[in-house]
Amino acid sequence: xxxxxxxxxxxxxxxxxxxxxxxxxxxxxxxxxxxxxxxxxxxxxxxxxxxxxxxxxxxxxxxxxxxxxxxxxxxxxxxxxxxxxxxxxxxxxxxxxxxxxxxxxxxxxxxx
Amino acid sequence: xxxxxxxxxxxxxxxxxxxxxxxxxxxxxxxxxxxxxxxxxxxxxxxxxxxxxxxxxxxxxxxxxxxxxxxxxxxxxxxxxxxxxxxxxxxxxxxxxxxxxxxxxxxxxxxxxxxxxxxxxxxxxxxxxxxxxxxxxxxxxxxxxxxxxxxxxxxxxxxxxxxxxxxxxxxxxxxxxxxxxxxxxxxxxxxxxxxxxxxxxxxxxxxxxxxxxxxxxxxxxxxxxxxxxxxxxxxxxxxxxxxxxxxxxxxxxxxxxxxxxxxxxxxxxxxxxxxxxxxxxxxxxxxxxxxxxxxxxxxxxxxxxxxxxxxxxxxxxxxxxxxxxxxxxxxxxxxxxxxxxxxxxxxxxxxxxxxxxxxxxxxxxxxxxxxxxxxxxxxxxxxxxxxxxxxxxxxxxxxxxxxxxxxxxxxxxxxxxxxxxxxxxxxxxxxxxx
Numbered sequence: 347x348x349x350x351x352x353x354x355x356x357x358x359x360x361x362x363x364x365x366x367x368x369x370x371x372x373x374x375x376x377x378x379x380x381x382x383x384x385x386x387x388x389x390x391x392x393x394x395x396x397x398x399x400x401x402x403x404x405x406x407x408x409x410x411x412x413x414x415x416x417x418x419x420x421x422x423x424x425x426x427x428x429x430x431x432x433x434x435x436x437x438x439x440x441x442x443x444x445x446x447x448x449x450x451x452x453x454x455x456x457x458x
Numbered sequence: 459x460x461x462x463x464x465x466x467x468x469x470x471x472x473x474x475x476x477x478x479x480x481x482x483x484x485x486x487x488x489x490x491x492x493x494x495x496x497x498x499x500x501x502x503x504x505x506x507x508x509x510x511x512x513x514x515x516x517x518x519x520x521x522x523x524x525x526x527x528x529x530x531x532x533x534x535x536x537x538x539x540x541x542x543x544x545x546x547x548x549x550x551x552x553x554x555x556x557x558x559x560x561x562x563x564x565x566x567x568x569x570x571x572x573x574x575x576x577x578x579x580x581x582x583x584x585x586x587x588x589x590x591x592x593x594x595x596x597x598x599x600x601x602x603x604x605x606x607x608x609x610x611x612x613x614x615x616x617x618x619x620x621x622x623x624x625x626x627x628x629x630x631x632x633x634x635x636x637x638x639x640x641x642x643x644x645x646x647x648x649x650x651x652x653x654x655x656x657x658x659x660x661x662x663x664x665x666x667x668x669x670x671x672x673x674x675x676x677x678x679x680x681x682x683x684x685x686x687x688x689x690x691x692x693x694x695x696x697x698x699x700x701x702x703x704x705x706x707x708x709x710x711x712x713x714x715x716x717x718x719x720x721x722x723x724x725x726x727x728x729x730x731x732x733x734x735x736x737x738x739x740x741x742x743x744x745x746x747x748x749x750x751x752x753x754x755x756x757x758x759x760x761x762x763x764x765x766x767x768x769x770x771x772x773x774x775x776x777x778x779x780x781x782x783x784x785x786x787x788x789x790x791x792x793x794x795x796x797x798x799x800x801x802x803x804x805x806x807x808x809x810x811x812x813x814x815x816x817x818x819x820x821x822x823x824x825x826x827x828x829x830x831x832x833x834x835x836x837x838x839x840x841x842x843x844x845x846x847x848x849x850x851x852x853x854x855x856x857x858x859x860x861x862x863x864x865x866x867x868x869x870x871x872x873x874x875x876x877x878x879x880x881x882x883x884x885x886x887x888x889x890x891x892x
Binding site: 397 | 736741750783
């Protein structure tokens with residue numbers, strides 16, 4: 347079992363969700379986050395006072411999938427989220443030790 | 459100006475051979491005037507709640523919005539009681555050059571019948587109209603000490619400030635004191651450039667310097683948390699200002715219409731000049747700039763609204779946008795004081811500019827007195843001296859009051875409370891449950 351975390355552009359969320367649904371990944375958790383990699387921020391001015399804003403709004407998608415499905419899932423996310431410009435985001439993959447379905451206590455791959 | 463409007467009643471009375479005192483005793487409520495001024499009273503109250511509450515509230519950080527709005531609400535409550543008990547008397551009862559007497563203590567002698575300084579109105583109407591000015595003036599000062607003032611300290615400060623500064627100032631200019639039409643330094647102040655804006659503005663600066671900068675200022679970004687609220691508040695201020703200025707004609711007549719038009723024109727011109735200043739210096743014109751410009755124009759036209767022609771109102775507004783922008787964006791950072799919501803930068807500077815320009819641009823055909831452009835340099839001198847005296851009086855009085863309040867309740871919250879936010883620490887509330 348692996349956890350896939352993808353930080354993407356907020357306007358790409360719908361595309362990524364559609365694409366994941368298309369490969370049978372239904373469950374996910376979405377976070378509104380702020381951050382940046384190499385992407386430059388922007389300048390805001392309030393009554394003559396300038397502020398550099400380099401924490402940009404992003405969306406983080408988290409999905410947990412069976413190990414055999416990792417590559418397919420990651421490729422799906424990357425293709426749906428890509429625009430080709432700086433700021434597209436990143437995907438990280440983590441090990442998951444165990445999973446439990448709350449409704450009926452199922453464990454392992456049956457829980458995801 | 460309130461006293462000028464009142465003098466218009468004496469002239470026809472004298473022409474009829476009636477002594478003016480008898481004319482006042484036989485005075486009858488003019489229903490149109492009375493209705494209009496009651497509506498104006500409501501408009502001016504709306505300027506504080508929710509106008510100023512939203513304007514200031516949107517400009518502070520999320521953790522402080524309720525405590526900021528609370529300051530406006532508290533003025534609506536506190537000033538009303540003080541005015542009723544003794545404030546109206548100190549401002550408008552017959553007295554000396556500086557303060558009124560106690561004739562109207564507990565509103566004794568003040569009735570629903572025609573009477574008081576405006577015999578065309580119910581005395582209650584005049585009293586309650588003026589009350590709304592007494593409410594908003596101290597509320598303006600709260601912008602200078604936003605996000606760090608103790609509620610208890612603020613209440614004590616405002617009680618003393620109203621008693622020692624506002625009530626006498628209202629008397630000095632409008633209540634028969636030395637800056638009124640019959641005084642030894644007659645100043646033209648139609649609706650409160652000196653009484654309201656210059657006095658609260660300079661007092662605000664003194665408080666901002668005395669209480670010190672917010673923790674983290676100026677390095678830490680303290681952006682307005684809700685410019686939508688600030689926008690709504692500013693529009694309520696603009697509309698409410700028609701009550702503030704046009705109502706100061708104390709009659710539903712041509713002068714009220716003139717003040718209405720001047721008010722609107724100045725606001726409009728100031729929006730444009732502030733946006734222009736931003737476009738030149740900051741690159742992009744902003745909503746915050748536009749609404750601040752509007753307020754600056756409204757402040758500057760306040761003393762002039764019943765004395766100038768509409769073209770000069772446009773000029774006054776246009777100048778106010780640039781001058782107040784300069785004061786907020788250039789002067790404030792240069793000197794480093796934390797006048798958090800620009801109470802001095804907009805009201806102090808704008809009110810002072812407006813007071814001086816009133817002396818410059820007054821037209822006899824409008825409000826009965828000529829200004830410098832019609833050859834009367836003396837009025838320009840008077841208005842300038844008047845506003846300078848106001849700076850000195852209000853500034854020094856505020857400093858003394860601050861020292862007293864600091865010794866009794868203290869002024870500033872503890873540092874960890876300031877960091878956590880005053881909504882929770884002073885009032886036990888959170889504004890947004892989302």
